[in-house]
Amino acid sequence: MTAETKSPLEQVNDTLSQLKEMRHYSKNYVEQLTAQWLLFDGQLKKLKQAGKFEDLMTRQAEFHDALDHEIEELEEVAASLQPPPVENTAA
Template identity: 75%
Template sequence: MSEENPKTPLDHVADTLSQLKEMRHYSKNNVELLTTQWLMFDGELSKLKQAGKIENLMMRQSEFHDALETVIAELEEVKTELQPPPDAPPG
């Protein structure tokens, strides 16, 4: 956008939401892949005393994913509040 038409707070919230939703998508895919790998090799990882490290990462990733969901929901509410009423002129 040019300086004549700077981004509004609504634009910034929408951009941030878009980025967070992309992060959520990749986060979910990564957790699913890691879980699959962990389940396939849990026995071997346990023998090597490495299973706890993976479990810790999976828990931390889950906590991140939960926090991400919370922030997305909160920003969705902010976005709704920032949207002009339907009969309001743009700008």
């Protein structure tokens, strides 16, 4: 199925899946980087380099917050694109 043949709901769900996967891997890599950074924090402070890494950690946190916000918004879009439930009119 190509993007042209997918419904808007399918396209939104595909994008959501990709964003969630990106968030998952990004957070894992940042956690690994943070762990490594903490091992050298004292040495970096002595070299007056810690501020640069602290800034990067702050920006990555802001990125993840923004990404979470976008995921929430797309989830709302996906919910709005859901077809209404079929009512059972059988008596």
